[in-house]
Amino acid sequence: MTTFIQQLINGITLGSVYALIALGYTMVYGIIKLINFAHGDVFMVGAYIAFLCVTYLKLGLLPALIISMIFCALLGMLIEKFAYKPLRNSPRISALITAIGVSLFLENLMQLLMGADSRVFPRLVNEKNYHLFHGKVVVNSKQIYLLIITVLLMLLLNFIVKNTKIGKAMRAVSQDMDAARLMGINVDTTISYTFAIGSALAAAGGVLVGLYYNTINPLMGVLPGLKAFIAAVFGGIGIIPGAMLGGFSLGVIETLVSGYGSSMYKDAVAFALLILILILKPSGLLGKNIKEKV
Amino acid sequence: MKKRFLVYFLIVVAIYVIVTVLMKIGVIDDYIKLNLFLIMLNIILGVSLNLINGITGQFSLGHAGFMAIGAYTTAVLTTLEKPLPFYLTVLIGGLLAMLCGLLIGLPVLRLRGDYLAIATLGFGEIIRVIIQNIDYLGGASGISDIPQGIDWTGYFIITVITVVVILNIINSSFGRAMIAIREDEIAAEAMGINTTLYKVLAFMIGAFFAGIAGSVYSGSFGFIQPDMFNFFKSIDILVIVVLGGLGSISGSIISAIVLTIISALLQNYPEVRMILYSLILIVIMLFRPQGLLGTKEIKLSKIIPMLGGDR
Numbered sequence: 331m332t333t334f335i336q337q338l339i340n341g342i343t344l345g346s347v348y349a350l351i352a353l354g355y356t357m358v359y360g361i362i363k364l365i366n367f368a369h370g371d372v373f374m375v376g377a378y379i380a381f382l383c384v385t386y387l388k389l390g391l392l393p394a395l396i397i398s399m400i401f402c403a404l405l406g407m408l409i410e411k412f413a414y415k416p417l418r419n420s421p422r423i424s425a426l427i428t429a430i431g432v433s434l435f436l437e438n439l440m441q442l443l444m445g446a447d448s449r450v451f452p453r454l455v456n457e458k459n460y461h462l463f464h465g466k467v468v469v470n471s472k473q474i475y476l477l478i479i480t481v482l483l484m485l486l487l488n489f490i491v492k493n494t495k496i497g498k499a500m501r502a503v504s505q506d507m508d509a510a511r512l513m514g515i516n517v518d519t520t521i522s523y524t525f526a527i528g529s530a531l532a533a534a535g536g537v538l539v540g541l542y543y544n545t546i547n548p549l550m551g552v553l554p555g556l557k558a559f560i561a562a563v564f565g566g567i568g569i570i571p572g573a574m575l576g577g578f579s580l581g582v583i584e585t586l587v588s589g590y591g592s593s594m595y596k597d598a599v600a601f602a603l604l605i606l607i608l609i610l611k612p613s614g615l616l617g618k619n620i621k622e623k624v
Numbered sequence: 625m626k627k628r629f630l631v632y633f634l635i636v637v638a639i640y641v642i643v644t645v646l647m648k649i650g651v652i653d654d655y656i657k658l659n660l661f662l663i664m665l666n667i668i669l670g671v672s673l674n675l676i677n678g679i680t681g682q683f684s685l686g687h688a689g690f691m692a693i694g695a696y697t698t699a700v701l702t703t704l705e706k707p708l709p710f711y712l713t714v715l716i717g718g719l720l721a722m723l724c725g726l727l728i729g730l731p732v733l734r735l736r737g738d739y740l741a742i743a744t745l746g747f748g749e750i751i752r753v754i755i756q757n758i759d760y761l762g763g764a765s766g767i768s769d770i771p772q773g774i775d776w777t778g779y780f781i782i783t784v785i786t787v788v789v790i791l792n793i794i795n796s797s798f799g800r801a802m803i804a805i806r807e808d809e810i811a812a813e814a815m816g817i818n819t820t821l822y823k824v825l826a827f828m829i830g831a832f833f834a835g836i837a838g839s840v841y842s843g844s845f846g847f848i849q850p851d852m853f854n855f856f857k858s859i860d861i862l863v864i865v866v867l868g869g870l871g872s873i874s875g876s877i878i879s880a881i882v883l884t885i886i887s888a889l890l891q892n893y894p895e896v897r898m899i900l901y902s903l904i905l906i907v908i909m910l911f912r913p914q915g916l917l918g919t920k921e922i923k924l925s926k927i928i929p930m931l932g933g934d935r
Binding site for chain 2: 435437552560595
């Protein structure tokens, strides 16, 4: 039982990162129906920016986090402007291939600039282990930090989407782009903001992962990126609560698989889960079934 | 028709004879020979992926997984105590990959576009992870000392067979059904084409040749490990197809040759090579989404008017 609780805690920690990245996927997909393959690499860039801030500018966790989020928000807008915007009316496959191209570009540019080796991410918080259940369950202070920051960011996002003008515009554009345009909403700006917000969340995820695992490398975004996408699909792509639910579930499932089975299979399980959900309930757990228009 | 067949046949034989002679007199050294092998491998992989992605219009990102199945089949069967003959293992490798193509294709091909891409990517990774976890297959460190079973002649014949078979499929009624699916799946279905059948068929044939490429690879390079067949390998093959043109077989062949030469020249700068690849993908999609050649084929009859016009 205690092992199970321990796994659950680890799973929720991991899942909160997946959820953060999945939010960006889901928002972008909800609006322009594009799987932004480069999202996982924005996550990696976020981790590196924070790393540079902390190592060379000697900043603390919070300033580094904010700088990294702002930088990645700009990066996201830039990627959208140059790579995706010209393709908005072309077949979705072209946009997908471009996204793969952008992803490869970011990974390899970072390898060229920073070297392919892993870097040690500095320890920014006091590490302390809290023992629960007579010391059988261990909660690390890093896990608490991670969870608090994630939940705060999610609440912030929720506020933006529900209560602000830009959030309202985002929801309108995701419902019907043309109708939104007729209502006087600037669709291009809205899409740009969506990329900015999604990328900022991914950057936060990157910083938190760096903090949690103490190591970063240029390819660190590939697998979490794909898994966050799986999480988004799992919860119902285009639906924000779905991304959170999907992220947390995937994190828990993955740690349970590595806890009780073999950690080698955890990646395979994630993909198997994706294929299963696509076959059984393609719209995801929270999604509604929409008939495809001919 | 007969005359054209004869001309193509003579050209293929001429290429073979010229390269063989150059090898004998030492103009083509081992390094060039190695790259020739890689070119032919990439031709097999590119042409077979083009059947799925270009001709049938499905988006598969799992080609490396099928390649891994072929590679490991050959590696295991030729290192047994009583090894099977190499070319038999190539066939078995291809058939096993094809079987996996069927198993994966049936459920997954109900998906479309980007979902299909992710699902096939997932299957490719699942295959790799499973291989990595089987101790008998050497785990993450792979299998080495695979006996060399193929030479230049074998390579050349397999490549030519692949291209000829796939060209024949495309020019048959099968191929026209596949092209119809690419152009408009719903309309194709309305015209009475069994879209699932042709999509699965394209997937299986593509997987078969990817398996063969994998077998040939392990039989010529002697060493394989699961990481060689990861997601990035699938991207490599995708770049070949996209650059040459989604739907152009001659385009795939040309871009396989060009890209292999480029990556051989950039061997010492792998990051630069990948940055170049990524820029190729982005720029081509922005300015010429259908690839350099689009769906056009380069035909000899256009270059040499003597052979007469198109059919």
